[in-house]
Amino acid sequence: MKIAVCIKQIMDPEISPRDFKIDADAKNAVLGKNPLVISTFDENALEVALQYVEKNSGEITVFTYGVAKSEDALRKALAMKADNAVLLESTKEAGWDSYQTGKVLAEGLKKHGPFDLVFFGRQAGDSDAGIVGAVVAEELGLPLVSFVTTINQKDDKVFFDRVTDEGRERVEASPPLAVTVTNDEGNTPRIPKVKDIMMANRKQISKESVGELPASDFMEIISLDIPSSDVVCEFLDGNEPADKVNRLVEKLKESKVL
Amino acid sequence: MTHIVTVGFASDGKLNKSLFELIGAAKSFENTELSVVAVGSTIDTNELVGYGVKKVYVVDGLSEYQPESYLNAVLKGLDALKADIILLSGDSIGRELGPRLAIRKGFSLFSDVIKLKETNQGLVVTKPVYGGKAEAEFLNKGETAVVLLRPKAHDKALKSDDVAVEIEKVTFEASGFDGLVRIIEKLKDEGEGVKLEDAKIIVAGGRGVGSKENFSYLEELALVLGGSVGASRAAVDAGWVSTTLQIGQTGSIVAPDLYIAVGISGATQHMAGVSAAKHIVAINTDAEAPIFSFAEYGIVDDYNVILPVLTEKLREILS
Numbered sequence: 001m002k003i004a005v006c007i008k009q010i011m012d013p014e015i016s017p018r019d020f021k022i023d024a025d026a027k028n029a030v031l032g033k034n035p036l037v038i039s040t041f042d043e044n045a046l047e048v049a050l051q052y053v054e055k056n057s058g059e060i061t062v063f064t065y066g067v068a069k070s071e072d073a074l075r076k077a078l079a080m081k082a083d084n085a086v087l088l089e090s091t092k093e094a095g096w097d098s099y100q101t102g103k104v105l106a107e108g109l110k111k112h113g114p115f116d117l118v119f120f121g122r123q124a125g126d127s128d129a130g131i132v133g134a135v136v137a138e139e140l141g142l143p144l145v146s147f148v149t150t151i152n153q154k155d156d157k158v159f160f161d162r163v164t165d166e167g168r169e170r171v172e173a174s175p176p177l178a179v180t181v182t183n184d185e186g187n188t189p190r191i192p193k194v195k196d197i198m199m200a201n202r203k204q205i206s207k208e209s210v211g212e213l214p215a216s217d218f219m220e221i222i223s224l225d226i227p228s229s230d231v232v233c234e235f236l237d238g239n240e241p242a243d244k245v246n247r248l249v250e251k252l253k254e255s256k257v258l
Numbered sequence: 259m260t261h262i263v264t265v266g267f268a269s270d271g272k273l274n275k276s277l278f279e280l281i282g283a284a285k286s287f288e289n290t291e292l293s294v295v296a297v298g299s300t301i302d303t304n305e306l307v308g309y310g311v312k313k314v315y316v317v318d319g320l321s322e323y324q325p326e327s328y329l330n331a332v333l334k335g336l337d338a339l340k341a342d343i344i345l346l347s348g349d350s351i352g353r354e355l356g357p358r359l360a361i362r363k364g365f366s367l368f369s370d371v372i373k374l375k376e377t378n379q380g381l382v383v384t385k386p387v388y389g390g391k392a393e394a395e396f397l398n399k400g401e402t403a404v405v406l407l408r409p410k411a412h413d414k415a416l417k418s419d420d421v422a423v424e425i426e427k428v429t430f431e432a433s434g435f436d437g438l439v440r441i442i443e444k445l446k447d448e449g450e451g452v453k454l455e456d457a458k459i460i461v462a463g464g465r466g467v468g469s470k471e472n473f474s475y476l477e478e479l480a481l482v483l484g485g486s487v488g489a490s491r492a493a494v495d496a497g498w499v500s501t502t503l504q505i506g507q508t509g510s511i512v513a514p515d516l517y518i519a520v521g522i523s524g525a526t527q528h529m530a531g532v533s534a535a536k537h538i539v540a541i542n543t544d545a546e547a548p549i550f551s552f553a554e555y556g557i558v559d560d561y562n563v564i565l566p567v568l569t570e571k572l573r574e575i576l577s
Contacts, residue, residue, distance in 0.1 A: 011388075013388065013389040013527065014525070016548070017391060017526065017548055020388065020391045020392075022392055027394070029388055029391075029392065041508070096394075096396070098367075099361075099367075122508065123369075123508065125388075125389055126387060126388055126389075127387060128369075128370055128385070128386065128387055128388075128389065128390075128507060129367075129369050129370075130353055130357070130369055130370075131357045131360075131367055131369065133357075134357030134358045134361065135357065135361055137358070138358060138361040138362065143325075143326055143438040143439045144325065144354070144358065144439075145325075145439055146325075146350075146353070146354045147350060147353075147354070149501060159442075161445065163350075163501055163502060164350040164351075165349050165350045165351075165455065165510070166350075166444070167444065167445065167502055168444070168445040168502060169441050169443060169444050169445055170441070170442055170443040170445055171439055171440065171441050171442065172439075172440050172442050173438060173439040173440065174438075177439075182501065182508065183491065183494060183495055183501060183504075183508070184494070184501040185494060185495070185496075185497040185498075185499075185500065185501065188495050188497065216399065217399060217400065218366040218367070218398070218399055218400050219366055219368070219396045219397065219398060219399055220396065220397045220399055221394050221395070221396055222382065222395045222396065222397050223394065223395040224387070224392055224393070224394045224395075225392060225393060226391065226392050226393075227392075227393050229551050229552060231538075231551065231552055231553070231554060233540070233550045233551065233553045233554065233555065233556045234554065234555050234556070235545075235550075235555075235556045235557070235558060236555055236556065236557050237558075241559060241563045241564050241567045242567055242571075244557050244559060244564065245564060245567045245568045245571050246571070248539065248555060248557060248568065249568075249571055249572070249575065251555055252516070252537070252539075255537055257459075257515055257516045257536075257537055258572075258575065258576070
């Protein structure tokens with residue numbers, strides 16, 4: 001099985017709100033000293049692909065579209081034991097238009113493919129759009145299986161467990177396919193071993209320039225701000241746990257919740 | 259005149275409730291024509307009378323949701339009309355089909371939208387970005403757009419009894435299943451009882467709960483309150499609870515009367531899922547935790563001391 005995993009490097013979404021700053025004029029977040037990471041669902045996607053290959057067989061190539069420093073994300077993926085890495089290198093940070101990103105990735109996948117399975121995180125941790133996987137699926141003419149948590153193979157059939165609003169379901173589909181992955185207790189990304197990190201640093205990364213993309217035909221960001229909360233929390237104090245609990249119960253009665 | 263088309267699904271014959279949120283959002287636009295594309299089986303369009311809907315395009319004969327056949331069905335309904343804006347609920351079906359619809363139609367696409375308005379320049383949507391830490395406004399530079407609305411961000415449309423509008427109904431028979439992606443089994447999950455989306459009371463746990471076993475404290479409290487147990491992504495990723503319990507921007511969007519957050523730090527992507535909660539109570543040992551800037555009432559203490567006392571007290575009162 002020839003497998004591709006598309007990843008994106010983003011500012012760590014786990015940083016505290018205190019460290020999150022925006023440039024309202026440039027309409028983007030200020031990186032400052034915050035770390036860059038692989039977007040979390042993309043790491044889950046890589047983990048699902050790695051588990052599949054371990055149980056069955058296959059070769060994994062990770063792709064990213066981004067500026068030169070996105071190489072770090074590919075190195076991490078290689079350290080997690082992906083086989084190959086391709087950087088579709090842009091001279092400018094990607095914009096908000098996921099169509100453009102999807103089309104660049106689709107071109108890269110065509111050039112290095114065809115792939116049997118193309119994985120994506122369900123959505124990027126910065127744009128939270130969840131569009132790129134669908135764009136690539138459409139560009140490559142592949143069916144899409146979304147919100148997948150785990151993959152199993154039995155004979156020549158591939159089964160995907162996925163999450164919906166109704167619960168979980170199992171889907172049968174035949175490659176070639178595009179797959180978006182959501183987090184699950186079974187696909188928490190592995191932590192690379194030190195030895196593998198060192199090996200990954202020596203690996204060759206295929207770099208291809210995509211230059212600078214034109215402005216989006218579809219969308220333009222016109223404002224970015226940090227919403228403020230006007231809620232003032234009333235702390236329920238007391239000497240004993242029972243005092244705090246009693247005060248809470250009184251409050252809930254007053255608000256007619258109980 | 260802007261032609262807004264809302265897309266509804268009725269795999270069991272009953273139109274999904276979120277369709278009425280879409281209609282509510284569409285009604286805030288002036289000078290619009292409102293149509294519905296409904297996909298499913300044995301759809302009762304009478305449910306739509308009184309909401310200002312002029313036309314309903316029904317694609318019937320699809321009793322079970324299958325992504326490829328539903329995608330084709332919605333496209334078939336859309337072929338029959340000239341939409342300017344296509345509205346879908348950002349539930350699991352909408353998030354799966356919306357992007358592909360937009361691409362096939364050549365429309366712009368905006369997802370997880372919490373507000374939308376028509377301006378002189380065109381459609382402007384507001385959506386959270388950076389995991390909910392910020393909100394961005396985007397102008398649609400195209401003529402047309404597919405918009406996925408965050409569930410529960412808009413009130414359901416109110417029915418008006420005075421005007422009985424004649425709905426023009428056009429029915430297509432679905433061409434059936436194309437076999438590419440087939441849902442073969444609904445898997446059982448440990449999450450029993452009330453669905454999180456519909457729960458009136460939710461007791462949710464985060465990283466601070468500390469272990470899988472300790473979620474039993476939350477389960478007992480939820481049981482006494484007749485509520486459901488939820489979790490933050492941190493608790494799911496730690497392997498303590500199933501991903502189907504996850505609440506937040508990438509889990510369930512909930513709107514309970516009471517939300518009790520236990521050992522939850524209050525990451526913005528989690529809070530994005532509970533912004534429609536009427537009352538939020540937070541229990542956390544860290545008085546500085548961001549959760550307290552969202553909570554109406556806070557208790558700074560260890561939850562495994564507080565919850566048993568609270569459960570016992572409520573058992574007395576409620577029994």
